[in-house]
Amino acid sequence: MGIEKLVGNAKVIADVCLQFGDTGKGKVSGLLTSEWADITARGTGGDNAGHTEVVDGVRRVSHVLPASIFYDGAGKYSVLGQGMVINLQSLAREMEEIAKAGLSHGNLRISDNAHLILPHHIDLDSKNTSQANGGIGSTGKGIGPAYAEKIARVGVKLRHLYDPESLQEILTRTIRHNFPSMPDRFVNYMVGGYLADIRKDILPIAESIRGKVIDAGSQLRSWIREGKKVCLEGAQGTDLSIEHGTYPFVTSSDCTTNGLASGVGIPASSIDLVLGVVKFPFMSRVGGGPFPTEIGGVEMEKYCAKNEGNRLRDELKRARVSYQESPQGIVYNHNDVQILWMLNQRDGSTQNTGLRLKANEYGATTGRPRRVGWTDAVAARHASQVNGSPQKLVFTKVDCLSGADEFKIAYAYRLPSGSTTEEFPTDPELLRKVEPVYTTYPGYAMTGREREYDQLPKSLRKAMQDLSDFVGQPIGMVSVGADREANIFV
Numbered sequence: 001m002g003i004e005k006l007v008g009n010a011k012v013i014a015d016v017c018l019q020f021g022d023t024g025k026g027k028v029s030g031l032l033t034s035e036w037a038d039i040t041a042r043g044t045g046g047d048n049a050g051h052t053e054v055v056d057g058v059r060r061v062s063h064v065l066p067a068s069i070f071y072d073g074a075g076k077y078s079v080l081g082q083g084m085v086i087n088l089q090s091l092a093r094e095m096e097e098i099a100k101a102g103l104s105h106g107n108l109r110i111s112d113n114a115h116l117i118l119p120h121h122i123d124l125d126s127k128n129t130s131q132a133n134g135g136i137g138s139t140g141k142g143i144g145p146a147y148a149e150k151i152a153r154v155g156v157k158l159r160h161l162y163d164p165e166s167l168q169e170i171l172t173r174t175i176r177h178n179f180p181s182m183p184d185r186f187v188n189y190m191v192g193g194y195l196a197d198i199r200k201d202i203l204p205i206a207e208s209i210r211g212k213v214i215d216a217g218s219q220l221r222s223w224i225r226e227g228k229k230v231c232l233e234g235a236q237g238t239d240l241s242i243e244h245g246t247y248p249f250v251t252s253s254d255c256t257t258n259g260l261a262s263g264v265g266i267p268a269s270s271i272d273l274v275l276g277v278v279k280f281p282f283m284s285r286v287g288g289g290p291f292p293t294e295i296g297g298v299e300m301e302k303y304c305a306k307n308e309g310n311r312l313r314d315e316l317k318r319a320r321v322s323y324q325e326s327p328q329g330i331v332y333n334h335n336d337v338q339i340l341w342m343l344n345q346r347d348g349s350t351q352n353t354g355l356r357l358k359a360n361e362y363g364a365t366t367g368r369p370r371r372v373g374w375t376d377a378v379a380a381r382h383a384s385q386v387n388g389s390p391q392k393l394v395f396t397k398v399d400c401l402s403g404a405d406e407f408k409i410a411y412a413y414r415l416p417s418g419s420t421t422e423e424f425p426t427d428p429e430l431l432r433k434v435e436p437v438y439t440t441y442p443g444y445a446m447t448g449r450e451r452e453y454d455q456l457p458k459s460l461r462k463a464m465q466d467l468s469d470f471v472g473q474p475i476g477m478v479s480v481g482a483d484r485e486a487n488i489f490v
């Protein structure tokens, strides 16, 4: 039995990450779309996301669009919900790439109520959040400033672009908000400049997508009433949620099932099944902020913050691992003896780099080296609870740790007072001071060609079961390789 075993009778499924993002939501939604869903919708974030899908060895990455866009030709709908912040220039670029690859985007629908990321948001974002200057290390895509204007009720929505008068009025409000003591004539001057830029670079895109712009919430609710099968593709991860993450080291949307439902315009009660995606048995974080189980600790956080000089090519060169450049990116042997040797060193810096190389943990959006560490069950349980039931856990990238001598999972934190807790404190100051209490498991070897649960190594199965018991949700699927077909349904 295949995907039916995972989805059961569900009609609306949310695909969300129980960690800090980059867990394989793109693979899961691609799989759901290709085999099950009629409609796949995004409701949060924007082009800060990097969702990768590999089909027959071909790797495709989407940022603004859901991974479902690759199935447009098969009649599947892709929807960008009103909770997103959309950079129309990024969207146009992605649509162009789709067309160049000989694929279609005729079934893309975009909410007229989605907010826009405008050029000044990107300027503000890169100035304020640089990680090297102690900031959170955002993706630099303008997400925070766009959501800030939305919440301050001065944001620009997609529908405003089709109404020149309201656009001028809204832009005036936006400038007044950003520069409260600026005299009117300067405000008007700035609005003129913004309008000219928008007319030149953004309005032509808005015109070209006009036929796809709809009241997406209403359409989705109607599709759900008709019994259509819907996949909600989450972006980022619960630990990055503005509501439930390690604030202020978070993104600016609620990337949990509640935020996702709200962001596509449906009640959370419409969701029949939550797929909680967990990278396993290791995890990653990009950007600043606490990460209790990080291998190598704060030193490696600093190392990854200086991403220039520490990208994939640099780390391969330093490790003396050979590689080739290809249109699909850098190709190298993840099981190179040097990488395996590094993975099994006990000094944090070498092991951290070894794990990153082994699992190819470099940002799909920014190319930054991702911070890596052991699975944090305390954080995963918190995330799982926030995302609700019924829920199934989806373990991803389990093949990546093949060849490690051992791995660890943190089921508790030791607090500065000396006592231990199994509760996840979202306070970043406290999180920086906790010490994970680990259970160590023996390492394992696997090929990635396993297709039955019983074929998986015993130690991996034990660890997945332990995590599932601790979190209190069943295992739904294990992804044993990047390719869309490399799955075991449990």
Ligand code: IMO
Residues within 6 Å of the ligand: 017, 020, 021, 022, 023, 048, 049, 050, 051, 136, 137, 138, 139, 140, 141, 142, 143, 144, 234, 235, 236, 237, 240, 249, 250, 251, 252, 285, 286, 287, 288
């Ligand atoms: P996907 O969808 C991992 C991180 C950034 C930064 C913080 C805020 O691929 O899982 P932002 O640009 O959103 O204001 O940055 O959030 N971040 C992600 N980390 N995966 C993502 O998306 C992320 N999107 C944002 O690195 O720390």
Ligand code: MG
Residues within 6 Å of the ligand: 021, 022, 023, 049, 050, 051, 052, 364
């Ligand atoms: Mg990603």
